[in-house]
Amino acid sequence: MKDPALLRAIDRLALGLALLAAVALVLLALNVFVDVLGRAFLKQPFPGTLEMTAQWWMPTLTLLAFAYTEKRQEHIKVTILLDALPPRMRQLVEGCFGLIATALLVALAWYALAEALESFGYGETTSSRPPVAIWPFKFVAVLGVGALALQSAATSWRYFTGRLPLGAADTHEGEAV
Structure with a gap:
């Protein structure tokens, strides 16, 4: 059965952000490569490499990949207590925990937005030169x-509707479910 259009759009958003995270990884590598070349051959590092790595590339490549990792159910989970539950009860418990996580994430996003707007307001920069x-x-x-x-939220919906966990054919030997 096909997921509703909204869930498919959320999945596409997660994939798009994961691709942006991959671009950030390539840009991080290029940034460091140029810095190393500058240090080795010109005796001059690329200005701001440390700051760009810490403030631009690392947050971008990690934060934008989280949703895709959640979509694929590849975040680390400790399931020792959940494993003792019957399958349907486990789905309901995981769906409820997903809703709690969603609420906490919305609050965190709201706080991050307030911080971003404040930072934008005064044009926050590093204290480095330049x-x-x-x-x-x-x-x-x-x-x-x-x-x-x-x-x-999409994962919770999938748990509540019985679409998660993935079927046995979708898992691999030795893989945590």
Whole structure:
């Protein structure tokens, strides 16, 4: 049975953000590569590499990948207590925990938005020379956590409707479910 259009849109958003995270990884590698070349051959590092890595690339590649990881159910879970439950009860419990997680993520996204708007208001930069603007990447946190909240809600819906956990054919030997 096909998921509703809203869930498919949330899944596409998660995939799109994961692709942006992959782009951030490539940009991080290029940034460090240019820095290393500059240090080795020109005796001059690429200005702001440390700040860009810490404030731009790492948050972007991690935060934007969270929703896709949730969609694929690849976050680490400790299921020792859940494993003792009958399958339908486990689905209901996991769905309820997903709703709690969704509520917490929405609150975190709201807080991140307030922080991002404040940072934007005064054009936050690093204290390095030259200064590196970090306020735009505060909005990445809002986007990443917001998308994770949406995907968590979609996962809860899938648990409540019996579409999760994945069927036995979808798991691999040695893989945690």
